[in-house]
Amino acid sequence: MVAVFVLLCVLAVPFVFPTWWMVTASFKPMSEILRIPPTLWPSSPTIEAYGQVFDLQPFAQQYWNSMYIAALVTVGTIAVSSMAGYAFARIRFPGANLLFGVVLIGLLVPAEVTIVPLFRLVNWAGLIDTHWPLIVIPIVGAPSVLATFIMRQFFLTLPGELEEAARMDGLSRAGIFRRIAFPLARPAIAAVAIFTFLHSWNLFLEPLVFLSSREGFTLPLALTQYVDAYGGPMWNVQLAATTLTVLPVLAVFLLAQRQFVEGLANTGLKG
Amino acid sequence: MTTATIGTPRRQRRLSRREDVLTGYAFVLPQLVGSLLFVIGPLVAVVWYSLHDWNVLANSFTYAGTDNYERLATDPGFHDAMRASGIFSAGLVVLNVGLALALAVMLNQRLPGTATFRAFFFSPVVVSLVAWTIVWGFLLQADGGINGFLSQLGIDGPNWLREGPTAMLSVIVVQVFKNVGLNMVLFLAALQGVPREVREAATMDGASPWRSFWSVTVPLISGTILLVSILTVVGSLQVFAQIAVLTQGGPGTSTTVIVYYLYQQAFQFQEFGYASAVSVVLFVIVAILTFVQWQTRRRWVFHEV
Numbered sequence: 001m002v003a004v005f006v007l008l009c010v011l012a013v014p015f016v017f018p019t020w021w022m023v024t025a026s027f028k029p030m031s032e033i034l035r036i037p038p039t040l041w042p043s044s045p046t047i048e049a050y051g052q053v054f055d056l057q058p059f060a061q062q063y064w065n066s067m068y069i070a071a072l073v074t075v076g077t078i079a080v081s082s083m084a085g086y087a088f089a090r091i092r093f094p095g096a097n098l099l100f101g102v103v104l105i106g107l108l109v110p111a112e113v114t115i116v117p118l119f120r121l122v123n124w125a126g127l128i129d130t131h132w133p134l135i136v137i138p139i140v141g142a143p144s145v146l147a148t149f150i151m152r153q154f155f156l157t158l159p160g161e162l163e164e165a166a167r168m169d170g171l172s173r174a175g176i177f178r179r180i181a182f183p184l185a186r187p188a189i190a191a192v193a194i195f196t197f198l199h200s201w202n203l204f205l206e207p208l209v210f211l212s213s214r215e216g217f218t219l220p221l222a223l224t225q226y227v228d229a230y231g232g233p234m235w236n237v238q239l240a241a242t243t244l245t246v247l248p249v250l251a252v253f254l255l256a257q258r259q260f261v262e263g264l265a266n267t268g269l270k271g
Numbered sequence: 272m273t274t275a276t277i278g279t280p281r282r283q284r285r286l287s288r289r290e291d292v293l294t295g296y297a298f299v300l301p302q303l304v305g306s307l308l309f310v311i312g313p314l315v316a317v318v319w320y321s322l323h324d325w326n327v328l329a330n331s332f333t334y335a336g337t338d339n340y341e342r343l344a345t346d347p348g349f350h351d352a353m354r355a356s357g358i359f360s361a362g363l364v365v366l367n368v369g370l371a372l373a374l375a376v377m378l379n380q381r382l383p384g385t386a387t388f389r390a391f392f393f394s395p396v397v398v399s400l401v402a403w404t405i406v407w408g409f410l411l412q413a414d415g416g417i418n419g420f421l422s423q424l425g426i427d428g429p430n431w432l433r434e435g436p437t438a439m440l441s442v443i444v445v446q447v448f449k450n451v452g453l454n455m456v457l458f459l460a461a462l463q464g465v466p467r468e469v470r471e472a473a474t475m476d477g478a479s480p481w482r483s484f485w486s487v488t489v490p491l492i493s494g495t496i497l498l499v500s501i502l503t504v505v506g507s508l509q510v511f512a513q514i515a516v517l518t519q520g521g522p523g524t525s526t527t528v529i530v531y532y533l534y535q536q537a538f539q540f541q542e543f544g545y546a547s548a549v550s551v552v553l554f555v556i557v558a559i560l561t562f563v564q565w566q567t568r569r570r571w572v573f574h575e576v
Contacts, residue, residue, distance in 0.1 A: 008374075015395055016391050021406065083301070084301070091292075099303055105306065105314070108558045109557075110509050110554070114310065116550060120543075121313070142310050145302075145310075205530075224405070249399065261456055
């Protein structure tokens with residue numbers, strides 16, 4: 001028993017220490033960051049690096065970009081995937097199975113495979129260096145197929161009597177979805193919301209390919225841009241910026257840990 | 272009066288049937304249009320592109336048949352990329368699945384603080400990928416944190432990310448710590464489906480904990496192990512940001528995995544036709560793995576319940 005406990009403590013180090021190091025090092029001056037032996041706590045804490053985060057780049061703008069893109073993608077994905085998932089689970093219409101098969105192909109196609117044609121498409125539409133491709137493609141494209149699949153699995157479990165009763169009360173199909181089925185789907189929606197937000201927040205290849213100006217960058221791209229005149233990384237500034245991007249999500253996770261883990265475990269099978 | 276009471280329900284039913292069909296199409300329309308425009312269209316396009324010699328700088332787009340694929344067959348750069356991806360996937364799946372299973376087994380016992388440990392092991396999953404990678408990049412550099420601690424023990428650590436053998440190992444380990452929590456949770460769910468009586472019966476029959484783990488628990492969760500392994504391999508084939516931030520494919524081409532090679536060909540050398548051929552190969556590999564996973568899904572669901 002004790003042996004297992006000690007083993008778990010040792011194993012936890014590489015999981016927890018990087019985050020600890022990131023936060024504490026961001027308060028150290030550059031000279032102390034590289035000191036040997038390393039210090040676990042800043043000897044004279046300074047917020048100088050945090051000032052530079054905003055001086056060297058339009059960081060507040062980039063933060064806002066990531067926030068509003070992830071928020072729109074999350075809301076849009078919930079709308080599109082709950083409607084499609086509901087229709088595929090509960091409504092009989094000609095060709096439903098075929099159409100579901102067509103949509104499911106999205107689960108087979110990693111985003112990297114289609115990045116060249118999507119780049120051509122975005123370029124042709126004149127939307128390079130705009131946020132449109134980062135918003136529209138995830139909402140209706142491959143990333144939302146998993147969400148649709150999860151929503152469908154949930155709606156399959158709804159008891160049919162519920163819809164019969166609603167129909168007797170004179171609700172239309174859309175009314176049943178809006179008033180009965182969608183509100184009941186809260187657990188599935190929460191799970192979809194969590195992984196969609198994280199997915200958008202973490203996106204790297206697509207912004208790298210679609211964006212070119214710093215004002216338009218999202219956070220993952222912005223984080224890699226803190227280098228000095230010789231191309232060397234400015235570690236304290238980079239770690240301060242990293243801390244600023246990680247803490248909100250980490251805080252939400254620690255507050256709602258249980259729902260978070262269960263939500264992702266039930267759905268986040270891709271990764 | 273009588274005709275109305277008979278007629279109304281029938282008309283209502285027919286109406287609602289039509290309304291059902293219309294609502295069904297309306298509800299799936301956005302997803303369907305998105306799939307055609309952003310998944311299936313691009314998939315067809317990438318196959319089409321791969322049959323062309325397309326150099327953007329020279330503004331040329333000519334039909335080339337299977338030239339790009341023949342080039343792939345003899346391109347040492349592509350072979351290196353396939354090998355790097357193979358090493359990465361193999362190392363990742365072994366370490367990730369092994370560690371995830373070990374953690375899940377340990378945390379499936381009644382121990383003080385299991386909830387906290389689960390949160391610890393899971394937390395990197397929610398830390399954004401580039402952030403996690405940047406912190407590790409700092410820890411792993413020549414004068415970084417890890418070598419700082421090693422020097423305290425009198426060990427002169429290597430330049431982890433700039434030396435051949437350790438660069439790939441470093442990238443794998445960083446990725447394992449990032450995502451092992453997700454697999455751990457999937458294994459925990461599977462372990463909770465193993466009836467306690469079965470393991471107790473094995474213990475009663477004199478099996479050691481080790482023996483009962485291998486002979487009772489592992490066979491019962493083998494479906495989940497297979498599923499998690501395939502998911503991990505598919506995910507590992509898509510690795511890109513970690514490489515771009517940590518090693519830029521180096522030293523040499525030792526960490527130039529297939530997506531990084533694809534990115535270089537397409538967006539650094541503007542070889543869209545050739546990059547498309549690389550994409551098609553990646554798609555075929557992922558599609559086969561995903562198909563296998565789908566086939567084994569039923570077995571997995573059984574054990575999950």
